[in-house]
Amino acid sequence: MIRDITLxxxxxxxxxxxxxxxxxxxxxxxxxxxxxxxxxxxxxxxxVFAAVAAVTALSKVPLRFMLxxxxxxxxxxxxxxxxxxxxxKGTILWEWKFIRITEEGLxxxxxxxLRLIFLIIGSSLLTLTxxxxxxxxxxxxxxxxxxRFGLPAHELAMMMTxxxxxxxxxxxxxxxxxKAQQARGADFETGGLIRRAKALTPLLVPLFVGAxxxxxxxxxxxxxxxxxxxxxxxxxxxxxxxxxxxxxxxxAAVYLCAVAAERIFI
Amino acid sequence: xxxxxxxxxxxxxxxxxxxxxxxxALTMALAPISYGPIQVRxxxxxxILPYFTPAAIPGLFVGCFVANTISFYGVPDxxxxxxxxxAGAFLSYRLRARPWLVPLPPIVVNGAVIGAMLYFVxxxxxxxxxxxxxxxxxxxxxxxxxxxxxxxxxxRHEGIFRL
Amino acid sequence: MSITVEHLxxxxxxxLAYETKAVDDVSFTVGDGEFIGIVGHTGSGKSTLIQHLNxxxxxxxxxxxxxxxxxxxxxxxxxxxxxRVGLVFQYPEYQLFEETVRxxxxxxxxxxxxxxxEIEERVEESMxxxxxxxxxxxxxxxxxxxxxxxxxxAIAGVIAMRPEALILDEPTAGLDPKAHRDILDMVLSIRDxxxxxxxxxxxxxxxxxxxxxxxxxxxxxxxxRAGSPADxxxxxxYLKRIGLGVPPATRMANVLAKGGFAPDRTILTLDELAGFLxxxxxxxxxxxx
Numbered sequence: 001m002i003r004d005i006t007l008x009x010x011x012x013x014x015x016x017x018x019x020x021x022x023x024x025x026x027x028x029x030x031x032x033x034x035x036x037x038x039x040x041x042x043x044x045x046x047x048v049f050a051a052v053a054a055v056t057a058l059s060k061v062p063l064r065f066m067l068x069x070x071x072x073x074x075x076x077x078x079x080x081x082x083x084x085x086x087x088x089k090g091t092i093l094w095e096w097k098f099i100r101i102t103e104e105g106l107x108x109x110x111x112x113x114l115r116l117i118f119l120i121i122g123s124s125l126l127t128l129t130x131x132x133x134x135x136x137x138x139x140x141x142x143x144x145x146x147x148r149f150g151l152p153a154h155e156l157a158m159m160m161t162x163x164x165x166x167x168x169x170x171x172x173x174x175x176x177x178x179k180a181q182q183a184r185g186a187d188f189e190t191g192g193l194i195r196r197a198k199a200l201t202p203l204l205v206p207l208f209v210g211a212x213x214x215x216x217x218x219x220x221x222x223x224x225x226x227x228x229x230x231x232x233x234x235x236x237x238x239x240x241x242x243x244x245x246x247x248x249x250x251x252a253a254v255y256l257c258a259v260a261a262e263r264i265f266i
Numbered sequence: 267x268x269x270x271x272x273x274x275x276x277x278x279x280x281x282x283x284x285x286x287x288x289x290x291a292l293t294m295a296l297a298p299i300s301y302g303p304i305q306v307r308x309x310x311x312x313x314i315l316p317y318f319t320p321a322a323i324p325g326l327f328v329g330c331f332v333a334n335t336i337s338f339y340g341v342p343d344x345x346x347x348x349x350x351x352x353a354g355a356f357l358s359y360r361l362r363a364r365p366w367l368v369p370l371p372p373i374v375v376n377g378a379v380i381g382a383m384l385y386f387v388x389x390x391x392x393x394x395x396x397x398x399x400x401x402x403x404x405x406x407x408x409x410x411x412x413x414x415x416x417x418x419x420x421x422r423h424e425g426i427f428r429l
Numbered sequence: 430m431s432i433t434v435e436h437l438x439x440x441x442x443x444x445l446a447y448e449t450k451a452v453d454d455v456s457f458t459v460g461d462g463e464f465i466g467i468v469g470h471t472g473s474g475k476s477t478l479i480q481h482l483n484x485x486x487x488x489x490x491x492x493x494x495x496x497x498x499x500x501x502x503x504x505x506x507x508x509x510x511x512x513r514v515g516l517v518f519q520y521p522e523y524q525l526f527e528e529t530v531r532x533x534x535x536x537x538x539x540x541x542x543x544x545x546x547e548i549e550e551r552v553e554e555s556m557x558x559x560x561x562x563x564x565x566x567x568x569x570x571x572x573x574x575x576x577x578x579x580x581x582x583a584i585a586g587v588i589a590m591r592p593e594a595l596i597l598d599e600p601t602a603g604l605d606p607k608a609h610r611d612i613l614d615m616v617l618s619i620r621d622x623x624x625x626x627x628x629x630x631x632x633x634x635x636x637x638x639x640x641x642x643x644x645x646x647x648x649x650x651x652x653x654r655a656g657s658p659a660d661x662x663x664x665x666x667y668l669k670r671i672g673l674g675v676p677p678a679t680r681m682a683n684v685l686a687k688g689g690f691a692p693d694r695t696i697l698t699l700d701e702l703a704g705f706l707x708x709x710x711x712x713x714x715x716x717x718x
Contacts, residue, residue, distance in 0.1 A: 029341060030341065033340075033341055033342065037387075076388070076390065079390070080388070080389060080390050083390075083392055084389075087392055112389040115389060116388055116389065119340050119341075119342070119387075119388070120340050122340070122341075123340030123341045123344075124340075126341065127335055132332075132335060135335065152324075155279050155324075156324070156328065158279065158283070159279060159282055159283040159286055159324060159325070159328040160283075160286075160328050160331065160332060161283075162280065162283035162284070162286075162287065163283050163284070163286035163287040163290060163328050163329060163332050164287075164332060165287075166283075166284060166287040166291075167287055167290050167291050167294070167332070169287075170287050170288055170291035171291045171294065171295055173523075174291060174292065174295050175295075176518060176523070176524075177523065177524055179480065179485050179518065180518045180521060180523075180524035181524060181536075182485060182507075182511070183483055183485060183511060183515070183516040183517075183518070183587065184511070184524075184536055184537035184540060184586060184587060184590065185508055185511050185512075185536075185537055185540025185541055185590065186536075186540060187508075187540070198415060198419075200308070200311070200412065200416065201415075201416065201419045201420075201526065202524075202526050202536065204416065204420075205419070205420070205423055205426075205526035206523055206524050206525060206526045207288060208288065208420075208426055208427075209423075209426050209523075209526075209572070210523055211284045211285070211287065211288050212281065212284065212426055212427070214284060215277070215280045215281045215283070215284040216277070218280050218284075219276050219277045219280040219281075222276060222280070223276060227276065229275075229276075422528050423528070423572075425572070426572075
């Protein structure tokens, strides 16, 4: 069961998008998401769609992977869509008993649903094309300037790296422990919430004991290799801005201008 | 003397990292109910950990962030969800003198922050208070129904959290 | 009670690019009271295979019979199977979680819904069987014990379910020589007392040769050979080709054979080797004149 889960959303490819500097990708994604909230009509969404389609094509990620990302939130989309459609007041398009669908409602529903979809796709593009480690690197770099305010940027990045590295190991441990307890008759599946909580302790206690054992060994290993924190620490793979990163910035700027122009003039 | 201090610090961060790993691993392992409008994350039961160790504060923050990079809720959840977890964990830690209070901060903070996020960012109707209440409900299920019994149980094994 | 496996196949990650056949069309029968040794290098599928025997894993195709029950059929209650087939995983001490040894061992029987008295009885019995003195250890925390002791507690936890068949996955992994020997003796004594099936998965050929009635050789998910230890370990070259070895005593005997001092049958244990070296017919004795 657990073996079948692929870690994260990363889709391995060697595309132009994959190769972009992660710092750039993070910032562009944030800007993109914020831009979604400035769009007021469907015209803007045409631009968004064009941009997203272009990036998706360049990233060489298969469409079904992109859409797979929407699966978990399909419920929310439907939920939001339905509620928006039924609850907005205005000119009535269709009525049946107490169900009232208004023109404004339909417009709103589609609009909000689209925003949600574009938001998720945009985020997915980030995680699909960026290895978690690179993402962590990017975040550490971007947070460095905040160190002067007391933000332990290096430690945060280190924690993320370690957590990421150990997730597969911990998943295996969880699997093993679950199976071992099941072999002794434990049941993790049936029962109400409280019952299942109690059933979790034979899983969680050994898991924590194991996890902290790992932590101790890791800390010792790091010390043995003279790890002394972030000061003066160098990297094997240094993030560097390259030619097409600059090009990507230009393209992103063009996108922003287009969105702004659309809103102002149309 | 200085090295002693550093040693404690490293162990602290590594323990935090591993707590994050456990949180993320559990969220993934029990995935079907972890992501979704009701967000009954079994791993939310782990929000009681600050009772045992302050390392759980950054630990849960990182765990939540990492778990979210794998989810499909998108960047806003990564940012706000993790920050909410951080704030909740910090408050839980502060309240640890009274065990029954420990599960409460995550419910309140997550309810408020994620509820607001759902309403403003994701446009989930019908209204802000209802969204908040909805999230708080899910949190309540995890934190109280799962978290509190877990807290009582782990109390008997407090030794494993010693740095 | 016997265990029969028919054309068992298990596929991991079905449908994905990295789908693998962990168990490939394996069939065998284990008779009542047999001691089976399963050998194979890491990744050969042995762990996956044994996890099917108590219902932890479900096969892609194939059938498994435990006694008269087809456990792969629909609607079979898992707890019923686990009552009959006990499985001790590798490094079982990592599954300990209770506050006291006695509570941890009681976990299994309690899951079976037994009465408090019955549970108490079984805890005492299994502690005796694994060689842990009840008075000394019952109330101690399992986390305070040594590695070898922890392992015994974990094994006791499975034995307390009184399974009709006991499967152990590398029960001596990571133990020092004395603890290693103790665990093996313990397995033997349990088997002698109960007369139940024991299936031992191990990398240690010497242990297998000493204890098993039959040996199964696995590689790449397939059951390649099955036979008595004497038959299986006679073919050192074959075993080497698939990444396995032979018992140390056998290896030594093979070296001697190459040098012209061949024994008349396969040597499996040190005792047999010593016997061979000491016997007049080996040609190795130099009698004092």
